[in-house]
Amino acid sequence: MKKTYTHLSVEERAVIQVRLEQGASVRAIARTLARSPATVSRELARNGWRNPARRPRRRGRPPLAGGYRATSAQKRARRLAATPRRPRKLTSDPWLWGRVVELLSTGHSPEQVSALLVRMHSEHARVSHETIYTALYALPRGALRRELIGLLRQRRTRRRPRSQGADRRGRIPNMTSIHLRPPEVDERVIPGHWEGDLIKGARNASAVGTLVERTSLFVSLVKVDNASAQAAVAGFSGVLNRIDAQRRLSLTYDQGKEMAQHEQLSRNTGMTVYFADPHSPWQRGINENTNGLLRQYLPKGADLSVFSQNELDDIAWRLNTRIRKSLGWKCPAELFIPDDFDMKAHYEKIVAPRP
Structure with missing residues (x-):
């Protein structure tokens, strides 16, 4: 007991x-x-x-x-x-608190802020993500508290359970099941295998395509005119063909009707398209998690058609230059384009130098 x-x-x-x-x-x-x-x-x-x-x-x-x-x-x-037994670490160190707020404002989560401070500074800057959360929610009610909590991705104190609606989609012809996918895709050792999806805007009237590479977590966003199969093929083909052929080997998608012309997409890009089982988001868990991160920039109530491809590329770059715990506190760009990206130089550009 x-x-x-x-x-x-x-x-x-x-x-x-x-x-x-x-x-x-x-x-x-x-x-x-x-x-x-x-x-x-x-x-x-x-x-x-x-x-x-x-x-x-x-x-x-x-x-x-x-x-x-x-x-x-x-x-x-x-x-x-x-009365706390000892003063709160962030309260007693104005420089550290200012650094935390700066990094939160650039889109990093408290856990990423914690790791990035240690990586870029020293043990003096070590502060746990729980300490950051506690400091934010311990602020008195007012405009400052709302502003700082607004820097968090979900911007709320409680998580809401996700309900699963009925599947009203028809079957896609000539689908290749995810269960026929080669073992090396599951092992996430060889780069070039992607997961894809569409995220919808207000009243499902607009959409943006999302792509994430399974090994490096590198993200690409796709502007689509609508959620039709023709628009999806055109948009995904254009963005995927910007990537070297050896780094676009396969695409795993759900059974959304926008991928009804997957055979044409395969001809355009040379990629094999695999389809996950219905109501099985965990089979594309990396993409589902990435979609949640993207909602910070592409909220559900927004009109996503106003974003140009250049603006979507900028949003994707923010995620690609954000360190990830699952990558050993490296960022996707370091792994996907190591010859073209310098993490330290990027960090020094977005954060003010220490006085």
């Missing part, structure tokens, strides 16, 4: 005072409260109580309840609970 500990309540402290006035022992009080004798003993000691039997006798009336007062003990406990 799991043991849990709760602090003494004001009612329990009142019982302690009354039982002391009645001359009860510490063990008897503990039995009354169904508490450990050590809990009662520590409560009395921290509030200045001394056992009268162990004190020398003096003239006059003995102190009531041995010197213990429930109201004073409760006030002391409430005061200590509101």
